[in-house]
Amino acid sequence: MSGKRPLPFEMGGQQVQPGCRADIAIPAARLYTNTPLDIVARVVHGKKPGPQLLVCSAVHGDEINGVEICRRLLKHPALKHLRGTLIVVPIINLFGFTQKSRYLPDRRDLNRSFPGSERGTLASRMASRFTSEILSRASHVIDLHTGAIHRSNLPHIRVNTEDTAAFEMAQAFRCPVILDSKLLDGSLRETTSNMKIPYILFEAGEALRFEDRYITAGIRGILNVMRHLNMIPEKKHRSPPVTAVLATNSFWVRSTRDGVLSNVVSLGQSVSCGEKLATIVNPLSNDEEAIYSTGNGIVIGATQIPLVHEGEALFHIASFDKVDVAEASLEAFEEANDYPPLEVEPGLPS
Template identity: 35%
Template sequence: MPELRNNILTILGEDIGPGESREVNFDVANLHTSTPVNVPVIISRAKKPGPIVLFTAGIHGDEVNGVEIVRQLIAKGINKPKIGTIICIPVINVFGFINLKREFPDGRDLNRVFPGSPTGSLAARVAFKLVNEILPHVDIILDFHTGGSGRFNAPQLRYTKEDVELNNLAKAFGAPFVLYSKNLSKSFRTTCYKLGKPLLLFEGGKSNHIDDAVTSSGVNGSKRVLKYLGMLGVNFKSATPRKSTIFIDDSKWQRAKYSGMFKPEVTIGSYVDRRDVLGNITDPYGKFEYVVKAPNSGYIINVNESPIVYQGDALFHISTTLKH
């Protein structure tokens, strides 16, 4: 657990004592109009000591559903811990969020420049400040993302399979799916792993879209994790998930064999058998129709909701091997 001097948490130049709440600014650069851009960091501390948990979203500026999840944690007061400290950063890439763009204005993907640099690109500078001024203070991170390019993700957690601590946190979270996946080079998750900071990455929904079921899954899962850590406030309850989490060892993308108009027929999160009809690709003139069938039995954990697809585009993400 990070050390606190006389129980005072000093973060971004601000001293926050036990029982205090504070909003501090994570500032890096102004807009090109010289307008200041503030990235609010909301910090709430209980009087009793305990873990320091960081909730983050908006690493990609178009992933608004993750922002909505963290927003609800704050608006509902779930971020007021019974013990310990909760830090919320609802929008890390506020530059992209302003225009609902995935990348920074410099065209860089923030999630591919960690741990960043104090003299590098704008994205690299934000990554560096996050790693050096926020992460040293925290014990656990929950990072919220969504699918991109019109592809809708079933609510799921992602982390490496060997991590026992994350397995326990994932069981507490209770998302519909866990997809074991390798850490990507220069990602936020990889940097946290190297620093010994356990991070649960939540994926759900699609970019530029807010879905109530995805939001509910993220908020309820967060409450369960806080209860597991003994941090959930007395005014809140955490319901047991209606279904047990499905742990996926391996999966694959089914890609379009043809270009055309695309209509999926399968429900996200459902189980399909091999050769089941998943959707169809047609041309605009009524002369062509191709039926997309499941290449194997498994769970559908991502569906492409774009009405137009090109040959080679990812249509469905299907589980191939489940953990037993």
């Protein structure tokens, strides 16, 4: 089978021949002006058969790191030797992206509207179109996210560890932290899981920012998964591997009062139960109160805005059986990504 030339790849009524690329526009919605809005799938169809990997981003419209990951991924020289099909959807939530917003114009979260309905509201129709026209054509999915606005996440993978194929993809990504997180109602992940398609979610950085090292880490991770799926050849000179460490649990530390936050710890730092994480001060007096960790672990998410109210989530901390192993993995990851941006070939079609 592996030596055979694959059939053309079909999507949205178009055919992409083996060894060719195409941008396929799927009509998804219309503006108030009746101007059509298309979700664009950028398809690279290999000369040899293999999996159909969907890489998608900006289902939350303001989470834009993934949009740049998609752009650079499509220029990577390794795709010259592609087996199977790479389907890249840089922007799912077109409304949110153009408005710098997580949501749709009706304030709905597209990532709580799956699988959607052709007869539903705007969010539901967009979700339905994406599910039937694009997701249904994929055999594996990598979904790219960042923290919400004013929240930054350490690069990590979210996956259902009970799905063996997905968990193997998560390990292959070689991101230092893997979180086994619950399926959220109406999420793309829930629908993908119901369709029995292995799915992983990459979280890194914060909304409305391009963070180069996280973008680079995302591209490297996707290429690692593609090597694992035998879609591209192994690298001749591999950098030292980063071992992904599965977190046993994660928890949030919340603000105990209203005020101005001054962080003591940063993303990626390991903390112990009872360790001081930050101080909250009253800007109009000498009043201050320390915030302490309620468990051991590594800080994988943190608020980036120093104005906080009581009860607000400040730090997301992942727990591990062996924190020192996770720490070593983080160090290796930072070293591996402390290089200039990945090489791309300017001549390749993008």
